[in-house]
Amino acid sequence: MRSVSARDPNLVTIRLRVPLGIVYPEQLDILREVALRYGDGRLHLTTRKTIEIPGVPVKFLEQAQALLSRAGWDGSAYGNNVRNIVACPGRYSCANAQVDTQGIGLELDSILGHLDHMPAKVKIAISGCVNGCTHPLINDVGVVGVSRVIFYPEKCKMCRSCIKQCREGALYLNSLGSVVYDREKCIDCGDCLHACPNEALLCEGVYYRLYVGGKMGRSPMLGQCFGDFPTQGEVIEQIQRILAAYYWYGNHEERIAHMIERVSMSSFRKLVAEIEPEKIDVLMHPEFTIELQANS
Ligand code: SF4
Ligand code: SF4
Ligand code: SF4
Structure with missing residues (x-):
């Protein structure tokens, strides 16, 4: 739960794990108290949505950690771990x-x-x-999250509203004036699914793309x-x-x-x-x- 500041070896920064960056109002009081009592009065939000309490004197680290633990805050370890999701x-x-x-x-x-x-x-x-x-x-x-699309050309009435909707150019008119769906260009955003009034574009399924x-x-x-x-x-x-x-x-x-x-x-x-x-x-x-x- 600690990192030693390179600028001042007597101070540490406490980093707290905040899964998904979700914080409940009742958790905030203790952060305020620890930051004011033990830290330098600031909280720092990291790019991975953890919260840091900087400027904690090493000699007060245990007390600060105990207070945080009692309120359910977990430390976010540094090193070779699964970082805050x-x-x-x-x-x-x-x-x-x-x-x-x-x-x-x-x-x-x-x-x-x-x-x-x-x-x-x-x-x-x-x-x-x-x-x-x-x-x-x-x-x-x-x-x-992605939505895979299926195109049924026989149902298409060529109203073109899906073409305007697709920012990837995966839906376009060919030289015969028919709508073409290009699977290679489609990124499965699902934006066109709401555009078609004729059920020519349907969702094949929603997937977690890994x-x-x-x-x-x-x-x-x-x-x-x-x-x-x-x-x-x-x-x-x-x-x-x-x-x-x-x-x-x-x-x-x-x-x-x-x-x-x-x-x-x-x-x-x-x-x-x-x-x-x-x-x-x-x-x-x-x-x-x-x-x-x-x-x-
Ligand atoms: S636009 Fe997409 S990635 Fe961004 S917050 Fe909404 S669902 Fe999430
Ligand atoms: S799912 Fe998105 S990228 Fe694919 S055709 Fe529809 S709008 Fe275009
Ligand atoms: S919105 Fe539907 S009916 Fe209109 S052009 Fe696209 S696929 Fe055809």
């Missing part, structure tokens, strides 16, 4: 959302939030639609699409498998992006597909490692 409001308040980002985010936090023994840090971000407000493609694991291997830092990389999963349960299971493959086969201080670079995407997929249930259990419950060692 970020999700946009999704269906909670955004009209563009295709999936329940808050539901999956809180579930992932409860399952993965305690993992602090990974090869390197793991950042997870969830966006309810392809607008990607939480930057899922520059996280180690990103989830994006990306792996994105990162920021000195050499940013975009995540690669790992697949579309129709239910929250299925995408969560895939994320657990991905983290288990990374945990067992990633090198120390190697981000998922660099592991994929080292082994190739096809080999990474194979590792994820073939990871044994026992290896997932050990990741989720590190105490099993000790039991396995004791029994071997």
